[in-house]
Amino acid sequence: MFIKTLLSPFKNQPWFRRLNSKITYEYLAKYVPAEDWHFMNYGYMPNADEPTLKLDKEPLQVYPLRMYHYLALKTQIEGKTVLEVGSGRGGGARHIAATMKPLQYTGLDLAHHAVDLANKIHQLPNLKFIQGSAESLPLADNSVDVVINVESCHAYGDVAKFLSEVKRVLKPGGYFLMVDFRYAKDFELLQQQLRDCGLKKLSEENISDNVVRAIEAEDPAKRERIQKLIPARWQKLFCEFAGVVGSKFHSNLKDHTRYYYRYSFMKPN
Numbered sequence: 001m002f003i004k005t006l007l008s009p010f011k012n013q014p015w016f017r018r019l020n021s022k023i024t025y026e027y028l029a030k031y032v033p034a035e036d037w038h039f040m041n042y043g044y045m046p047n048a049d050e051p052t053l054k055l056d057k058e059p060l061q062v063y064p065l066r067m068y069h070y071l072a073l074k075t076q077i078e079g080k081t082v083l084e085v086g087s088g089r090g091g092g093a094r095h096i097a098a099t100m101k102p103l104q105y106t107g108l109d110l111a112h113h114a115v116d117l118a119n120k121i122h123q124l125p126n127l128k129f130i131q132g133s134a135e136s137l138p139l140a141d142n143s144v145d146v147v148i149n150v151e152s153c154h155a156y157g158d159v160a161k162f163l164s165e166v167k168r169v170l171k172p173g174g175y176f177l178m179v180d181f182r183y184a185k186d187f188e189l190l191q192q193q194l195r196d197c198g199l200k201k202l203s204e205e206n207i208s209d210n211v212v213r214a215i216e217a218e219d220p221a222k223r224e225r226i227q228k229l230i231p232a233r234w235q236k237l238f239c240e241f242a243g244v245v246g247s248k249f250h251s252n253l254k255d256h257t258r259y260y261y262r263y264s265f266m267k268p269n
């Protein structure tokens, strides 16, 4: 509690957001290297009118996998060069690379340990993971057909810089697919950044309710995993971080003090 109060004035500082996410995700990949923990997003429960996703074998984290699946359905992936920014432990990259036939899928993440873990546990000929920053993408101009970004850009120091990097690396006619959350009070800033980024908005959906339903459906399995993987003294803190039912994140989405949105954009020709 004392540490939380001490850090609260810095929370909106770009350097603090960068440092905080670097430490958190390096630590998680290094100290919890569980090879069956593939996702770090809150999950998605599809709408009744979305196509059913049939899987040969239901993965442990089916709702976080669906977050990726239904986002990627917003464009054609087959034969395309895809860059994912903030690929984490690589489960979404693996699902798309294995089932949607991209020519090449590159997952990029700030956390070295997450990149090493993803390269170790997901090995496919059209898939690789590299370390780098969303704010300075190590790719050539006009080189990528699709950029994917799942629950990551809230952690960046400079979101406008990230969006300018997305525009730079996308080929004309390329797609940018993104899902993320913001506090209601910060949502207009995100909307402004997206309006100013030079990409053409194709769709925008408030998926907060889909995420709430996924959190509730996944809750027993999530709590069981936390008990198995996380040392006892960290479990309470981790339950908050992971967004179990009753956590601040879950309550905020339900009472509309936070929103979770899904977007698709195209770079003009």
Ligand SMILES: C[S@@+](CC[C@H](N)C(=O)[O-])C[C@H]1O[C@@H](n2cnc3c(N)ncnc32)[C@H](O)[C@@H]1O
Binding pocket: 021, 022, 025, 026, 038, 039, 040, 041, 085, 086, 087, 088, 089, 090, 091, 092, 108, 109, 110, 111, 114, 132, 133, 134, 135, 149, 150, 151, 152, 155, 156, 157
């Ligand atoms: C909530 S996790 C989501 C991971 C993954 N997209 C998923 O859904 O499982 C956020 C990820 O963004 C990464 N990240 C944070 N800041 C970043 C930055 N500036 N550049 C690249 N990745 C970043 C973190 O290391 C972390 O892996």
